[in-house]
Amino acid sequence: MCALLIGAIGLATGSFFAPIPSGGANAGGRYHARRVFAILSVSFTCPDPMSSTTQTKLDQSTGPVIQGTCSVCFCFDVGQAIDLNTAADILTRSSALPSPQREQLQLRRRAPRYFNFDPAPVRFLQTCEPVTRAGFQLAPKSETTLYDFGGASVVYTFPIAGNLGNLVALAIALAEDETLLQRAREQLEGILPSLSPAITRLRFDPLAEDYITFQFDRFGEPSDNLDDLLRTHRPLMAQILRGDTSALSPQEIEEALSSRISYSESDAAILDFAAGFIIGPDASDLLDLIEFANVELLEMRHLDEALDDALEEVYPSLSQTPRGRAGTRRLRRVAMLQADAAILFEGVNNAIKLVGDHYLARFYRRLTDRLHHPEWDASVLRKLGVLESIYQKLNDQQSTRRMEVLEWIIIILIALSMVLPLLPFYQH
DSSP states (O other): OHHHHHHHHHHHHOTTSOOOOSSOHHHHHHHHHHHHHHIIIIIOOOOOTTHHHHHHHHHTTOSOEEEEEEEEEEEEEOOSEEOHHHHHHHHHHOTTSOOEEEOOOOOOSOOOTTOSBSSOOEEEEEEOOOOEETTEEOOSEEEEEEOTTSEEEEEEEEEEEEEGGGHHHHHHHHHTOHHHHHHHHHHHHHHHHHHGGGEETOOOOSOOEEEEEEEEEEESOTTSOHHHHHHHTHHHHHHHHHTOOSOOOHHHHHHHTOOEEOSSTTOEEEEOSSEEEEESSOOHHHHHHHHHHHHHHHHHHHHHHHHHHHHHHHGGGGGOOOOTTHHHHHHHHHHHHHHHHHHHHHHHHHSBOOOSSSHHHHHHHHHHHHTTHHHHHHHHHHHHHHHHHHHHHHHHHHHHHHHHHHHHHHHHHHHHHHHGGGSHHHHO
């Protein structure tokens, strides 16, 4: 209302417009219309309580035609390690449990054979209750995956179709969805007791990671150029990735969409820290890598917290003077903490080897950079170094006390050897 009023004043006074160029009244009319639109959309920012609602409605009816799936991945830590062969046997033998699958990456593009999991994770499907989010219906099956280093993931899938703008509401609904997270927890908690023989140090850590992936089999019309579509709808795509209906700044849009990688002219992957787009069919290998990278991130967070607790536990012992076997027990405790952390760190990082310049390796590096894996790895390695330093200091203290005891024993023996010959009973 405010913008229309000011525009009307401008039209009345003529102060907002340059002289009408030559070319007739119709040309001048088009010129005026363009200038009014530019002034109203750029120069005037009068508050309107309905503006955000109107923008959301416009977003939800715009964008290219899309069809595909929206995958929501929840990651958990369930133990120190999982014997995947035992877990698969338990699932196979029980008719009450889902049937397992041991699948490797489905390499859709040329890549070395060692680009795979070692060992292959255990996957199984579970029935889930119907759920609707922003008008999209949840698929009737969820997929649970177990990894040998103690990580687990639950993936829910929403078939999606319509316009790209319809996904803004879905992204916001899923980003704030505690109900779906709790359902994933309960789903895992229901099956873990049956798998306890295969899990070392069974636990259910409260930490969780989630990631939303929009995978499109269709993105626009077959005749459309993908680069042109992505360039045209950058603000809308950034809103979906960030789960935000507000008008994002150019800097925020650039940051959200900066991590793009493509294999061919007809596909693309755009990765953000909480959500991502995969455009193109046959993307199961990329979806598996996204799932694994988020489980890996969760394990790094869990390990970082465990090391914090370990340092808090052992640091006061530097100023204590234990007696007897207490010092040995203290050293053994620090060594156990070191070993557990190192084994988990190596297990997570060695679960899959993706090195080189192949597409999957570049995709994985781009993804892990976006999830800040290098920073978490550096934090874990730094704390492992501090724990090693504390262990070395405690061991030095223990060795010093042991040497002091030995020195006193030698002194006592020398004294006895000098005194005993002087005693009368010793002479007889």
